[in-house]
Amino acid sequence: MTTTDETQTARPAGRPRSARAEKAIIDATLDLIGESTSLGELSIEAIAARAGVGKTTIYRRWSNKEDLVVDALATLKAPLPRLAGRSLREDLIACVEVFLHEACDARSRCVMNIAMNEFERHPRLVKRIRQAAIEPRRAALTALLQRGIATGELRADLDVPVALAALIGTVVWYVRGLDPDHQVIQEGVVEQVVDHLLGGLTPR
């Protein structure tokens, strides 16, 4: 009320918050979630230490652990790649390729781990994650499969949820089944998976 009007663009005086620190905190959070299993084992002090940051700097931005986790996971929303649309098989291979790489990447894996395992303890958080990171992909894959049904590339009586589970579950389980000591992804596994699922396991 003294000199400046109220409706200005909120330019807070004082030292501005460091964007570098914020990014370091998010990165450290994602790293630590990827290394641990659950949110219960994620410690703010470990995040601060890994990020080279004081705890104050974290609590000044996020009031609790869950808020920080939500924001950190939100930065991971890697959308599905643009699909060429030339053939169903080609598009499926492109998608499965993404799933394969994400199943091997600790940072991407942690999203699934939380979404699958922490529903009972953090239902709100898990629902937000599912909605932000899982549902769009589910919808995109569903559309792709339904397009395949329409074009006749897929059988007319296809059960879309089952086919969905087959595509993702097979890749994830394949990676998980590998010996953790020497996780070598075989070349051509993606095509192998897609062709086995499309053509079936029995002789034609």
Next chain:
Amino acid sequence: MTTTDETQTARPAGRPRSARAEKAIIDATLDLIGESTSLGELSIEAIAARAGVGKTTIYRRWSNKEDLVVDALATLKAPLPRLAGRSLREDLIACVEVFLHEACDARSRCVMNIAMNEFERHPRLVKRIRQAAIEPRRAALTALLQRGIATGELRADLDVPVALAALIGTVVWYVRGLDPDHQVIQEGVVEQVVDHLLGGLTPR
């Protein structure tokens, strides 16, 4: 050296340990592992409270958490059912039925969770679990698939690890993909999954 000989059958004097308490401890441990996600969140005090038992009774039997977990998980080794062997499809349905039910059961799920997520922190424990609970099934399913290849029920160029991942991963992912609020297992899903995988997603 006074009255009794040394080489007797170790009959310790005093009140015998309660088998009922031991079972209650194991049960509580399995329940809590199923509810929580990681061994780090599993607390001895919670186990004692759930089992209606003093902490002393636990520490008198197991010196640390990992030993208790190993013993608890060892009681879970539910082998695959006897396979009729009449047809590959029939046997696969029987196996997948087991997988489906176990994917819905928290107690069985916890074995997978630990085997998949805790390798870096408890490599010894995880290797024991994999060897005791996972490998036998993997071997049984592998034999079943190879028998199918031999009888011509499966294509000759089948990639067995991929087929394995497809069978288990599809079921697990199907259950996980269900809305956690109303997890209703559709009737006939097992046949649906097996037939989709065997026959393929494309029209024949």
Next chain:
DNA sequence: CTGTTTCGAAACTTTTACGTATCGAAACGG
């Protein structure tokens, strides 16, 4: 230069669980 805000570091309080010890009661053998 002055005032304000953020910075990283550290001290602090509270909570939680571990692992141990102690207690009276109960269950066994001799």
Next chain:
DNA sequence: CCGTTTCGATACGTAAAAGTTTCGAAACAG
């Protein structure tokens, strides 16, 4: 009956982490 051991309960000291506060230094606006 008596000694021994287990029982469940409880209390204790230790340790880790949460979340808050304090501190001097640094970064900006005016």
